[in-house]
Amino acid sequence: MSIERTSPTDLMQLACDLPGSPMQVAAVLVLGTTTALDLAAVREAIGQRIHGVPRLRQRLVRAPLGGGRPVWVDDPDFDIRDHVNAVRCPAPGDEAALLGAVAETTARRLPRNRPLWSATLVTSLSGGRAALVVMLHHVLADGLGGLAVLARLLDHAPTTPDTEFPRPEPRRRSLFLDASGTRLRALGHLPVKARQLRSAIAELATGGVNGPPRSSLNQPIGAHRGLAVARADLAGVQRLTHAHGATVNDVVLAAVTGALHAVLQHRGESVDRFVISVPIAGRREATAGHLGNEVGVMTVPVTVAGDLHQRLTAIARTTRSRRPASPGASTALLGPVFRILAWCGAFRWFVNRQQSVTTMVTDLHGPDVRLSFLAAPITEIIPVSPITGNVTVGFAALSYAGTLTVTVTADPQRCPDLAVLLAQLQSELDLLTTDWTPSPAPSAWPPVSEAG
Incomplete structure (x- = not known):
């Protein structure tokens, strides 16, 4: 077996x-x-x-x-x-x-x-x-x-x-x-591991850019969460990506950058840049029989300078240059470090004090056609991702049946102005696509809402 x-x-x-x-x-x-x-x-x-x-x-x-x-x-x-x-x-x-x-x-x-x-x-x-x-x-x-x-x-x-269940x-x-066989095989793969380590360092590097300026966006978080949802018409987003040589993820990064800048201004803070952590898939697809995690991390430095379309062009250029040839290599570097920190009880101390990233953004391409469950049509799919450490707000985007849905996850005590952040995110998405699609994003709900 x-x-x-x-x-x-x-x-x-x-x-x-x-x-x-x-x-x-x-x-x-x-x-x-x-x-x-x-x-x-x-x-x-x-x-x-x-x-x-x-x-x-x-x-x-x-x-x-x-x-x-x-x-x-x-x-x-x-x-x-x-x-x-x-x-x-x-x-x-x-x-x-x-x-x-x-x-x-x-x-x-x-x-x-x-x-x-x-x-x-x-x-x-x-x-x-x-x-x-x-x-x-x-x-x-x-x-x-x-x-x-x-x-x-x-x-x-x-x-x-159904197969034999439960198996012993x-x-x-x-x-x-x-385990012994795995360790022996690992010795024979040391040259490959060395190359992976170099790729991991390149994947995590910020391209000579310092970490983000200190702001209220990075504070140790508690156990409570608030969620908010913004939407955009996927066809309009895709026309925008073609015009700027960008990806849907780039559009989300541009909108998030503008929204975070606006909410900090609302708090009386001023920063000129952020660093966003973006997961990168190490495979093109997964199957129900082969799950697990094959993903790495790319840190994307973004600036708030320029208008929305200039920002999108700059972000697209940055992500193209930083996307690693072997996505997922960063796990070879981060994995052992995180496990050691967790083993000695220092991981929370570490993530509560990190100054490498401002926020996390994940984006997935979901089904293009509407699906159903027990014959009930699934009108939309809202993604929810976790936040941890001192990252007070994170973003998860998913495209489904013609709509791009972006969910904000936040600590409501550290981000009491979640409604302001949501309104700014929706505004950024609307402004990015306004020249390309005049109709609002389809939704069964009111276009902007939040809960915490």
Whole structure:
């Protein structure tokens, strides 16, 4: 029987997990339905569909000393009722109320003795609608892996016959033999590791630019979260990217830069630049049978000078020059450092005092066509990403069925002006695309809202 271990990148996600700041990602599927969804039906559907995603019935187990990295093993006590539940959205059931419920749900730490995921049906939304909040721990999957999981849980996913479950855990002897073989193979790969280390240093370098100026955007955060959502018409964004030789991610970076600059001005602060941490996928796609994390980090220095279109052109030039040839190499450098800091209890001290990045921005290309769950159309997908350390606000962007959705995650005590930040972000997105698409972004909700 093959042994399924965590990768070094997976271990880095575990090291980053802190009490009050769990490394959990989520997708909020807003369902346009006029009939009430039954929790029992949702449990039955997901319980059948997870057969195509073996990791959703596996828990993470630490190997004995000398037995190598932690392993994924089938959970013999798996019960779908431990993972799929329902909550009632507070009145009036609008987007702000939904985001408040989502913030509360995603802040709860997933139990470590079970498979690291949950699905929460949120009922009583306005207009007779509901939402499904699918949450995964980051050790289970990166962004592309998360999309692969979603694809298996929705309607029209390929059926997968159930295999033997639960399979027995690997024996201690097998773990030690496997770990010894891994160490021997690693010795033969030392020249490759040396090249990866050089790539990692290049991936993390800021191109000679100093870290960002100190500002109120970097303060140790607490355990509470506030969420806010802005939107843009994807076709307009794409026409803009073609005109500027940019990517959708560049557009998001330009809008975020303008919004952060404006909110600091609102606070009476003035900075001329930021440094944004951007994850880079180390693969083009993921499958439900091959999840985990294959992602690195690129730090992008951005300045606030110039108008929006000048800023976008400059950002596109920067990201093109900084994108590494082997994305994901930075894990070779960051992973061991983070694990050592976590092991000696110094990781929180480190991330609470870092002065390397201002914020984090992640962007994913989601499905181009509208999907459904239990025949209910998914009108939009709202991404939710974690923040940690002294990063008081972060951004997650996802394109789905013609709309680019950008979610802001913030500590509401450190960012009490989240509504101001959201309004500025929406304004930046509108201004960036106003010359290219005259119509507002389609949405089932009011165009701007926030919850905290």
